[in-house]
Amino acid sequence: MxxxxxxxxxxxFRRGFTVLSAVLDKGLAHASAEGVDPATYVExxxxxxxxxxxxxxxxxxxxxxxxxxxxTGLAAPSFPDEETSFEELQARIGRTVDYLASVDPAAFxxxxxxQVTLRxxxxxxxxxxxxxxxxxxLPNFFFHVTTAYGILRMKGVPVxxxxxxxx
Amino acid sequence: MxxxxxxxxxxxFRRGFTVLSAVLDKGLAHASAEGVDPATYVExxxxxxxxxxxxxxxxxxxxxxxxxxxxTGLAAPSFPDEETSFEELQARIGRTVDYLASVDPAAFxxxxxxQVTLRxxxxxxxxxxxxxxxxxxLPNFFFHVTTAYGILRMKGVPVxxxxxxxx
Numbered sequence: 121m122x123x124x125x126x127x128x129x130x131x132x133f134r135r136g137f138t139v140l141s142a143v144l145d146k147g148l149a150h151a152s153a154e155g156v157d158p159a160t161y162v163e164x165x166x167x168x169x170x171x172x173x174x175x176x177x178x179x180x181x182x183x184x185x186x187x188x189x190x191x192t193g194l195a196a197p198s199f200p201d202e203e204t205s206f207e208e209l210q211a212r213i214g215r216t217v218d219y220l221a222s223v224d225p226a227a228f229x230x231x232x233x234x235q236v237t238l239r240x241x242x243x244x245x246x247x248x249x250x251x252x253x254x255x256x257x258l259p260n261f262f263f264h265v266t267t268a269y270g271i272l273r274m275k276g277v278p279v280x281x282x283x284x285x286x287x
Numbered sequence: 288m289x290x291x292x293x294x295x296x297x298x299x300f301r302r303g304f305t306v307l308s309a310v311l312d313k314g315l316a317h318a319s320a321e322g323v324d325p326a327t328y329v330e331x332x333x334x335x336x337x338x339x340x341x342x343x344x345x346x347x348x349x350x351x352x353x354x355x356x357x358x359t360g361l362a363a364p365s366f367p368d369e370e371t372s373f374e375e376l377q378a379r380i381g382r383t384v385d386y387l388a389s390v391d392p393a394a395f396x397x398x399x400x401x402q403v404t405l406r407x408x409x410x411x412x413x414x415x416x417x418x419x420x421x422x423x424x425l426p427n428f429f430f431h432v433t434t435a436y437g438i439l440r441m442k443g444v445p446v447x448x449x450x451x452x453x454x
Contacts, residue, residue: 122289132421167440245454254299262429270437273334287412
């Protein structure tokens with residue numbers, strides 16, 4: 121038995137969004153319980169030049185849907201980065217998960233050999249699909265989920281490692 | 288073409304440790320340049336009840352070597368959590384990578400069907416190898432690498448997303 125490129129990406133993202141959604145729920149509940157404006161959590165950052173919580177969720181969303189698109193050659197929906205509340209971030213997660221669920225696993229066939237070129241300020245980075253999945257998409261996705269978790273932990277939200285792992 | 292359980296774990300960890308080692312190097316260089324005691328970075332945390340930088344590196348090490356051991360049935364070396372300096376954390380990473388390199392990829396054959404039981408304060412969690420790899424080992428490994436990065440970012444170390452991704 122072995123793993124397809126679908127196995128190691130889309131179900132992992134979907135599970136990650138379940139975790140992220142539950143952690144955000146605890147963040148909102150904590151803000152309410154403490155009488156804190158939830159927007160202060162949504163705007164919080166680990167460092168002044170890092171993205172706030174909202175940006176971490178938006179980049180997790182983009183990473184996952186772009187991965188599905190790049191490995192299949194299909195277009196992914198574009199979601200504007202306009203979320204400013206927990207409710208809107210949850211809706212963004214919901215739209216992302218709906219999109220991931222809509223992509224036929226069969227469309228990923230051969231995705232490990234597909235040419236993927238990432239463009240950033242530093243230029244272009246060419247990948248073959250398998251390396252893109254393991255060296256970019258998965259690490260990047262977990263980066264944003266973990267950083268979202270870390271921001272809420274820094275704000276005192278009572279979440280623990282089991283919330284992050286989802287067990 | 289598909290992926291073996293070895294493909295989706297050990298090379299990913301080894302690459303993650305290359306990234307983590309380079310990020311730690313930048314942390315030490317920044318402390319030196321700023322005239323800050325590097326130990327203050329090694330002991331820094333995102334939240335009072337989270338592990339410090341040293342603990343994040345130790346848990347990344349444990350996650351990776353335990354994964355190799357659990358998926359193969361071989362014993363992993365035990366490393367005491369005694370690191371208090373960047374140099375010692377780099378040595379811990381080196382010992383971990385040496386161990387990962389020493390395990391024969393052939394020993395992972397059938398690892399996706401192996402029974403794995405994790406024990407924590409909350410009790411026992413049973414897994415089959417494939418779920419353990421995708422739902423626990425990989426997310427947990429990236430959690431600790433990302434949190435180590437986040438701690439250094441919080442301390443003002445000039446590292447960016449490309450350092451984390453390793454491109």
